[in-house]
Amino acid sequence: MRVILLGAPGAGKGTQARFITESKGIPQISTGDMLRAAVKAESPLGLKVKAVMASGGLVSDQIIIDLVKERIAQPDCAKGFLFDGFPRTIVQAEALIQNNVEIDLVLEIDVADEEIIKRMSGRRMHPASGRTYHIDYNPPKQEGVDDETGEPLIQRDDDKEETVRNRLEVFHDQTQPLIEFYKKQAGDGQCRFATVNGIGSVESITAQVLEAIA
Ligand code: AP5
Structure with missing residues (x-):
């Protein structure tokens, strides 16, 4: 199954992605996570995209299209995948069509802007896996650390209100x-x-998401 999760920044795409990947046995392809890993590793790609990501702008379509093409050619994508944060422009969506990448389901998560601002300020992330939490709405079992690895959580640079x-x-x-x-x-x-x-609660949204992908 090939799924696109569409929604504003902070709509809960990353939060719900893990339930979809578990339920369908398909990998999550988060272009944001891939780019953050490149920035952290200070690779040539990371150095190229660091400033635009920090400002909240979009990385160029060609960089993203090349990144995604390489990722979906890997063997774990043979049975399908979940795009999280891609496509983000009409050019990226058209690139999928041009490359004969068929999509089964596009799932939009709809959240109003003011709620997004509240969510972002409380978001914490486990950098290695991309798992996200919220200090009030979706807290980790132990404050400040990831549930699965026990490693510290961080706040993303682009989660400041202005950005x-x-x-x-x-x-x-x-x-x-x-x-x-x-x-x-x-x-x-x-x-x-x-x-x-x-x-609504993460659980109530997961129930709707799982119904939509059934
Ligand atoms: P990316 O990492 O994709 O960021 P985003 O789309 O802005 O999405 P987020 O990861 O911020 O939010 P989310 O919807 O996953 O929400 P989450 O589940 O964490 O991209 C970052 C940057 O990379 C871009 O700005 C751009 O520069 C670049 N980039 C990436 N892809 C690109 C592309 N295709 N083209 C060009 N540039 C690209 O939830 C948010 C918070 O809310 C969390 O704290 C969570 O715990 C909490 N929460 C979740 N659900 C609920 C709920 N139901 N109730 C209350 N709180 C909730």
Whole structure:
């Protein structure tokens, strides 16, 4: 199964992605996690994208398309995958079509901007796995450490309020048009499209997500 998770920054894509990958036995492909790993490793790619990520802007389409093409050619993607944070522009979505990458389901998680701002300030992340928590809404079992490894959690550099507002603007401008794009694709029978209301407990949203991917 090939799934795209679509939603604003902080809508809960990463949080719900782990339930989908567990339920379907497919890998999560998070372009954000891949880019953060490159920045941390100070690789040539990381050095190229560091500043634009810190500002909340988008990395160039060609860099992302090359990264994704290489990733989905790996053997663990043979049975499908979950795109988290990709595609993010019409150009990226069209690149999938040009490369004959068919998608089964596009799942939108819908959350209003003001809720997003609240969520981001409390987000904490386990850098090695990309697992996310929230200090109030989705806390780790033990404060400040990852549930599975016991390693310390960090706050992302781009979770400051001003940067989050910029990321939201970029989302409305460049990524939201994908909703209409994929609704049209669904209307033409190319894929399924579903929207989940992303406000509520993590568990209640997971239930809706699992129903949509069944
Ligand atoms: P990326 O890492 O993809 O960030 P994003 O899309 O902005 O999404 P986030 O990871 O911030 O949020 P999320 O929806 O996964 O929310 P989460 O589950 O953590 O991208 C980062 C940067 O990389 C971009 O800005 C760009 O520069 C670059 N980039 C990446 N992909 C790119 C691409 N394709 N093209 C170009 N550039 C690209 O949840 C958020 C918080 O809310 C957490 O604390 C969580 O615990 C909490 N939470 C979750 N669910 C709930 C709930 N139901 N109730 C209350 N709190 C909740």
